[in-house]
Amino acid sequence: MTQTAMTTTDRYVAQFEAVAGNGAAAAPAWLKSLRSNAITQFAALGFPTTKQEQWRFTSVRDIAEKAFRPAETVPQVDLTALEPYLIGDMARLVFVNGRFAAPLSSVNDIPDGVVFSSLTDALANHNDIVEAHLGKHVPADYNAFAALNTAFALDGAFVYVPKDVTVENGLHVIYVTSFEEDGALTTPRNLIVVESGARADVIESYVGLSDRNSLTAAVSEVVVGDNAQVECYRIQRESENAYHVANTWSTQGRDSNYAFHTVPLGSRLTRHDIRMVMNGEGGQGILNGLYVTHGQQHVDHNTILEHATPHCESHEYFNGILDDHSRSVFNGRIIVRPGAQKTDSKQTNNNLLLSENARADSQPQLEIYADDVKCTHGATLGPMDQNSLFYLQSRGLNADDARNMLTYGFGIEILDRMKVPVVRDYLDGLIRSRLAQYRPKQAAS
Amino acid sequence: MIEIRNLHASVEGAQILRGIDLTVNAGEIHAIMGPNGSGKSTLAQVIAGHPAYEVTEGSITFEGQDVLEMEPDERSVAGIFLAFQYPVSIRGITNAYFLRSAVNSIRKAKGEEELDTLDFLDILEDKLRTIGWDDSLMNRPVNDGFSGGEKKRNEILQLAVIDPKLAILDETDSGLDIDALRVVSDTVNKLRRPDNATIIVTHYQRLLNYIEPDHVHVLSAGRIVKSGGKELALELEARGYDWLKEESAQVVGSTG
Numbered sequence: 001m002t003q004t005a006m007t008t009t010d011r012y013v014a015q016f017e018a019v020a021g022n023g024a025a026a027a028p029a030w031l032k033s034l035r036s037n038a039i040t041q042f043a044a045l046g047f048p049t050t051k052q053e054q055w056r057f058t059s060v061r062d063i064a065e066k067a068f069r070p071a072e073t074v075p076q077v078d079l080t081a082l083e084p085y086l087i088g089d090m091a092r093l094v095f096v097n098g099r100f101a102a103p104l105s106s107v108n109d110i111p112d113g114v115v116f117s118s119l120t121d122a123l124a125n126h127n128d129i130v131e132a133h134l135g136k137h138v139p140a141d142y143n144a145f146a147a148l149n150t151a152f153a154l155d156g157a158f159v160y161v162p163k164d165v166t167v168e169n170g171l172h173v174i175y176v177t178s179f180e181e182d183g184a185l186t187t188p189r190n191l192i193v194v195e196s197g198a199r200a201d202v203i204e205s206y207v208g209l210s211d212r213n214s215l216t217a218a219v220s221e222v223v224v225g226d227n228a229q230v231e232c233y234r235i236q237r238e239s240e241n242a243y244h245v246a247n248t249w250s251t252q253g254r255d256s257n258y259a260f261h262t263v264p265l266g267s268r269l270t271r272h273d274i275r276m277v278m279n280g281e282g283g284q285g286i287l288n289g290l291y292v293t294h295g296q297q298h299v300d301h302n303t304i305l306e307h308a309t310p311h312c313e314s315h316e317y318f319n320g321i322l323d324d325h326s327r328s329v330f331n332g333r334i335i336v337r338p339g340a341q342k343t344d345s346k347q348t349n350n351n352l353l354l355s356e357n358a359r360a361d362s363q364p365q366l367e368i369y370a371d372d373v374k375c376t377h378g379a380t381l382g383p384m385d386q387n388s389l390f391y392l393q394s395r396g397l398n399a400d401d402a403r404n405m406l407t408y409g410f411g412i413e414i415l416d417r418m419k420v421p422v423v424r425d426y427l428d429g430l431i432r433s434r435l436a437q438y439r440p441k442q443a444a445s
Numbered sequence: 446m447i448e449i450r451n452l453h454a455s456v457e458g459a460q461i462l463r464g465i466d467l468t469v470n471a472g473e474i475h476a477i478m479g480p481n482g483s484g485k486s487t488l489a490q491v492i493a494g495h496p497a498y499e500v501t502e503g504s505i506t507f508e509g510q511d512v513l514e515m516e517p518d519e520r521s522v523a524g525i526f527l528a529f530q531y532p533v534s535i536r537g538i539t540n541a542y543f544l545r546s547a548v549n550s551i552r553k554a555k556g557e558e559e560l561d562t563l564d565f566l567d568i569l570e571d572k573l574r575t576i577g578w579d580d581s582l583m584n585r586p587v588n589d590g591f592s593g594g595e596k597k598r599n600e601i602l603q604l605a606v607i608d609p610k611l612a613i614l615d616e617t618d619s620g621l622d623i624d625a626l627r628v629v630s631d632t633v634n635k636l637r638r639p640d641n642a643t644i645i646v647t648h649y650q651r652l653l654n655y656i657e658p659d660h661v662h663v664l665s666a667g668r669i670v671k672s673g674g675k676e677l678a679l680e681l682e683a684r685g686y687d688w689l690k691e692e693s694a695q696v697v698g699s700t701g
Contacts (some may be wrong), residue, residue, distance in 0.1 A: 173544075253502035278590035319536075386496065391533040394493050394526075394555065395603065402518075405538060405546065415536030416567070 011067040013043050016151055019070060028118050028123060030131050038140040038150035045144045057361050058271055058300040059330040063243050067144065068185035068215040070152055071097040075178050077209065080106055085174060086238075087205050091116060092172040093157050096184040097179070114200075114244060115160040116171050117420040119189060122158035129160055132189055137221040138249045143273065145245040149187045149219040156189035157204075163225070164197040170233075170420055171202045174433035177216065177238065178209040188218045192232065196225035196253065201420050202232050208239035208266060210248045215243045216267075222250035222258070226280060229257045233423050235430075237266040240295060245271045254280030254309075261418050263427055264299055275304040278312035278340075287316040290414040292434050293326035293358075300329035307340040307348070307373075316347040319414050321407060322358035323438055333365040334375050343373040352410045354438060407435055446471050446642050447492070447525075447611055449514075452503035455669075458550070461487040463667035464503070469611070472639040476653055476678060477646045479664035480686040485545050485646045486530055489615040490503045492644075493527035507611070521547075522554040524610030528600035528617050530646075534588035539671045540581040540599065544569065544606050551607065572605045594625045601632050608636070613644045618652035630655030650682035663689055 020032075027035070047064035074097050081096065082104060083098035091117065094104035100118040107116050115126060140150040156265050175188045183362075194200050206216065216238060224230045238244050244267040252258045264270045265325045268377045276285045281301040291299045300373040305314040320328045351360035384406055392402035413429045418424040452465040461484045469475050469653055479485050489497050492505060494517035505512040507523055515523065535543065548568075549559040560568070573580055578598070588596050597617050604612050614633070631686060632680060633656050653661075653675065661677040663670045663686070670689050671677065681689075 109610075259616070385533070388533045388535060390493075390495050390517060391529065394521055394529075395543075395607070396518050396521040396551040397546060398518045398550065399516070401546070401550060405543075406535065409535050409537030409586070411537065416537065 008064045008067050008366070009043050009046050012148065015069060019152065028127060028131070028238055031123070031134070034135050034140070034218060035151050037220040038147045041141040042144055042147035042151055043145060045141065047144045050438050052303055054239065054331065058269070058298065060271070062247075063215055064348050065402060066183060066213075068183050070154075071096065071177075071179065071184040071186050073180070074099050075180070077101065077104065077176055078176060082174065082176065082207075085205055087170070087172055090170045090203070090422075092173040092174055094174045094176065095155060095188065096176045097184070098154050098175075098188065099440040111167055113162040113165055114167055115158060115425065117158050119153075119156045119158045119191065122160075122191075126158070126160065129193060130158065130191060133193055133221060133223055137223065137251055138219050138247050140248065145217045145271075146219055146247045148185075149189060149217045149247070152185065152187040152217075153189035153219070154187065156191070159190075159192040159194070159200065159202055160237070161194045161200045163195040163249070166199040167201070171206065173203065174205045174207060175216075175218075176207045176209055177214060177242070179212040179214055180210070182213040184212065184214045186214070186216050188216065189216075190220040192220065192222045192230070194224055194228045194230050197227045199229045201423075202230070203423060204232070204234045206234075206236045206244065206266070207240050208237065208242055211239050211241055213241045214239070214241075214383055216245070218244070218246040220248045222248070222260075224250060224252035224256045224258045226253035227255045228253065231259045231419055232261070232421070233261070233418070235427065236260040236262075236264040236270065240266060240268050240297065242267045243269045247273045249275040249277070251277040251279050252283045254287060255282040258285050259288060259417070259419070261414075263430075264291050265341035265430065268297060270297075270299040271302070272300070273302045275306060276314060277306045277308060278314060278395065279308050281309050281311045283309070283312040284418065284428045285312070285314040287314070288414055288417045289318040290320070290431070291318070291328055292321045292411065292431065293328060294323040294438070295326060296324070297326040298329075299327075300331075302331045304333045304335060305345055305438060306335045306337070307343040307345065308337045309384060310339065310341045312340070313344040315345075317414060317417065318349045319347070320351040320360055321354065321435075322351060323408055325355070325357045327358065328360045330360070330362045330379070331365070332377065334361070334365065334377070336370050336373050336375065338366040338369040338441065340370045341372040343370065345373070345374065345375045347377040348412070349379040351379075351382050353381060353408065354407065404435065407438070408432070409433070446508060449492075449508045450504045450506075452488075452491070452505065453501045454487060454498050455500050455501055456487065460501070461498075461667055462491065465667070465669060466626050467662065467669065469642050469644060471642055472657045474637070474643045474645065474656060476651070476658040476661045477644060477649070478661060478678065479682055481648065483664040484667040484680070485648075485664050486615055489527055489613045489644070492613060493525060494515060518550070518685055519607075522551050526604055526607055526612045528612065528614045530606055530615040530617075530619065532588050532596045532600055533587070534591070536586060536589065538587050539584050539588050541566075541569070543587045544603065547607060567605060572602070574589055576635060585654035594622065595619045596624065597621055597629060601629050605632060605636060608678065609641070611642050611644070612636075613646065615646045616648060617645075618647055618649060626652065627655060641646070651677045653678045653684070665689055
């Protein structure tokens with residue numbers, strides 16, 4: 001470790017001491033110990049460097065050197081400022097700079113027994129469920145950012161759906177950041193527990209209202225019970241001066257159906273570690289992502305599909321549309337544990353490069369410890385296919401329209417796997433308006 | 446309708462077409478046959494405007510317009526349609542959306558009003574009924590995961606919906622089983638009118654059992670070496686192409 005890295009780690013530890021001695025005193029003992037263990041683990045881990053295989057293409061040196069401070073001020077945010085980010089009339093929890101904003105939230109029409117609240121409220125009212133799961137699925141020592149989140153997490157969303165209950169409408173969690181100065185850290189923490197036979201759709205939105213340089217270190221833990229059906233969505237539109245590092249881990253039971261859809265459009269740097277653990281026979285998982293990048297954006301997905309039990313299916317699809325000098329990294333691991341026979345796992349990563357300066361790195365990894373399995377992976381990258389363009393033009397579309405249709409198709413292919421129509425349509429609008437920005441540049445090239 | 450004069454074309458520096466002359470009038474069906482590598486598909490792609498091919502000499506005139514000056518989409522708007530030998534798959538875009546975009550692009554370019562979804566679906570259903578197909582391919586992404594036969598059928602469906610003046614079928618019959626071949630040829634026959642024309646590019650005589658051409662041309666080494674009526678196709682089926690290669694070699698030799 002270099003001297004600089006030690007110093008920054010120390011600075012975060014010092015901040016932790018201040019926070020722990022300050023506001024976090026009300027936390028239950030188990031949580032205090034989880035946090036103090038996490039800061040110890042963080043100090044031991046240090047920030048990752050590009051010498052580590054899993055971080056080879058993504059440098060976080062900037063983050064390490066800048067020593068972000070937990071956000072302290074909470075500005076006034078009006079509901080009108082949030083309107084572009086609301087989806088349909090879903091129930092919502094809104095957090096501003098990491099703190100729960102009750103006046104902006106709306107949790108009407110929630111079925112009996114379902115809990116959709118801030119984690120702070122959940123600690124007061126449902127401590128047993130929170131204690132049973134928080135920190136159990138994303139180990140704090142997985143990486144420095146998981147540890148940072150666990151140590152500093154002030155609040156976040158708690159979703160609990162009891163056995164056999166169906167939540168018809170989506171549950172929307174919105175994290176808004178708005179800073180007057182550079183250097184703020186927020187640590188959103190989500191816990192989603194859907195018991196056996198239950199159904200729910202949960203949407204996480206990350207929204208940046210200011211242009212400041214900031215760091216979001218988010219963690220979500222998703223527990224899908226036997227025979228449960230869960231769709232989770234994640235829409236990230238933070239400032240293009242922000243760093244966004246996230247860990248989303250799920251574990252799913254027998255015969256369950258879980259889909260995780262992620263659409264990162266914002267932030268200067270996005271690093272997202274996603275681990276889906278198939279932990280009961282007959283489970284089905286879908287991991288479905290679309291990144292659309294431009295400027296200097298860098299987006300890195302480090303994903304693991306882990307089959308711990310036999311007869312499970314997992315399908316992973318990531319498409320990327322990259323313009324300007326932007327860059328993507330995709331690292332997709334499939335792990336099949338001993339005895340997880342009849343595993344069926346498929347992974348694809350397709351990248352469309354709209355600029356000669358854009359770059360995509362894609363790396364599949366298979367770790368298979370069972371002998372009767374079907375695992376496939378494939379990756380593509382390249383500029384727009386000239387034969388495809390000619391095909392569309394020969395059907396009457398002009399060159400611009402043909403390019404736009406091919407680009408849009410790359411995105412819509414991912415959106416079409418989303419089962420909640422209102423979210424799919426909302427994202428369709430977002431992707432269309434994002435791609436419309438690329439129009440003049442494409443026409444000029 | 447279309448006049449091709451002394452057409453020379455090359456791809457990546459290799460000369461493929463070496464002086465094609467061909468006139469197709471409204472109401473006619475022409476078959477272009479020839480061995481592999483003779484330039485049949487190149488001719489089809491050059492008429493449609495594939496950017497990989499460079500026209501080095503000659504002209505193509507379609508209803509008085511200089512085709513070689515037109516972008517591929519302008520050729521489509523003018524009424525030229527190519528059914529691809531190897532149709533391309535388009536991620537994420539459904540057949541229905543693609544077809545509506547195609548029809549509306551052409552309408553817009555002609556200054557006609559664009560069709561809304563419902564109007565288009567009426568037209569589409571009407572076309573599907575006319576050619577006796579269901580809508581099972583409509584909500585799948587264009588050619589994505591289609592079988593070879595489905596891709597060819599899809600080309601013919603586009604032909605039916607776009608309803609061009611000049612249709613060029615580039616080896617649409619290749620790889621089709623007899624039932625699919627019948628479906629394709631029935632559709633082409635139903636679309637035949639005195640005011641449109643068809644060029645069928647094929648390696649095999651088989652398709653011509655179902656679609657009767659007015660003229661048959663044999664292409665060899667980038668030139669039309671023989672033209673005749675439909676009986677020429679039968680002769681080719683019986684004798685193969687080798688005798689024509691010899692004949693054309695003599696022609697080339699004698700003209701110096």
